[in-house]
Amino acid sequence: MASRQVFLNYLKVADLKRELEERECETTGKKADLQNRLKEALENEDENPNTYLFEIAGDINSTLQSLIENGSKMQQKLEETSGNLRGMEQKLVENSSNLRGMEQNLRGMEQKLIENMDQKLLEKKIATLSLGSGEQQQVVNTALKSPGSDIDRLSKPELNNYMEISKIRMETTTAAARANGWSLAEKATALMLALRGDATDILQTLSLEEQDDYHQLVKHLEMRYGQSHLEHVYHSQLKNRYQKSNESLQEFEADIVRLVRLAYSSTPENVMERLAVQAFLDGLRDTETRQALNLARPSKLVDAFGASFGIRSR
Incomplete structure (x- = not known):
């Protein structure tokens, strides 16, 4: 059996009594009494009680068992802590769900309040x-x-x-x-x-x-x-309409037709056609295609649209 050295404060009661018996000292009393008695004995031997090392028998199996027990206790505490954390997480999820429900209720109340305010405002205006x-x-x-x-x-x-x-x-x-x-x-x-x-x-x-x-x-x-107000908006949109980097010619041409018809709804078809051609040419992203079509001067949008494909395929 292996031995180990420990300080006085780490001696167990059995070890304290054994050391006292070896020094023919009294072995009765509590652990604190035994420690004090052993300190006095060491001082009488001109030894320092705080630095003196005692040789005691070491039981490896007992030490391992103690470590295992401590490990089991720690594992149990970790499991309890993990369970508590899961419970807290569940409560947080429930609280989050409750908060979402409260948020929806508040939005509904806000909408009703706005509707009531609009109605009261209308009644006030009518009353005046x-x-x-x-x-x-x-x-x-x-x-x-x-x-x-x-x-x-x-x-x-x-x-x-x-x-x-x-x-x-x-x-x-x-x-x-x-x-x-x-x-x-x-x-x-x-x-x-x-x-x-x-x-x-x-x-x-x-x-x-x-x-x-x-x-x-x-x-x-x-x-x-009314329509007269919207036409100004469509005029502005058409004037600033340029082909986007990820926009196909088909998409661009279709939107030009839409904006021209909205902005010039009362304009004759031939005039509307010329406006659409010009807007299509002005908004083309490819400079080479735009210059070539301006030289060709197509009179119809379908011609300009078809020619743009031919120029790009060269």
Whole structure:
């Protein structure tokens, strides 16, 4: 059996008693008493208790068993810690899911709040209008207080583009107006009730007389949101339309045709054709192809489109 050297503080009770017996000292008492008694004995032997090394028998199997036991305890603690971490991870996932649900609820509440604010803003604007006759006032009251009426249906769509304006105007001037026998002023009131979003801001730019004038109201709406307004946008898009680096000739030519028809919808076909050819030539990415086509001066877009393939294949 191998031996090992240890300091006094590392001696077990059995080792302390053995050392005391060898020195014919008393061996009763607690471990602290035994340690103090052994220190005194060492000092009497002119030895330093703090540096003195004791030879004790070493049991390798016992040491290994102790290490194994300590390793098992550490493994058990690690497993417990791992289980706790998994539990925390699960809670985090659940909390994340709850947060997503709360976020969706908040978005829904926000949308409802915006809708309520829009409705209150509309009612406030309508309340400030000069309504004129009592019959016109009755039209407004019917629209605001009678769900399901013709005007109530007109008050729901949002007028933000020309198609919506045309739809509301048609509904107002045909079905609802004819069924209720509205005057132009009453039709103007119904149209104002149909405005939503940015379209309601146009009321701030109109005089009281223009607000009561159905034709003036439609005119101002078309100026801002109608086709004449959009044509300026399409003109600008066509003027600045150039073939993209990853865009094929077919895609580029198709978009030129689309923009020309939108920007010059009332232009004769022959003029529209020349405009399309010029826009196609100006926007070509390949300089050599553009120069060659400008020299060839094709009169039709289909000719310019076909020639561009021939030039590129040379």
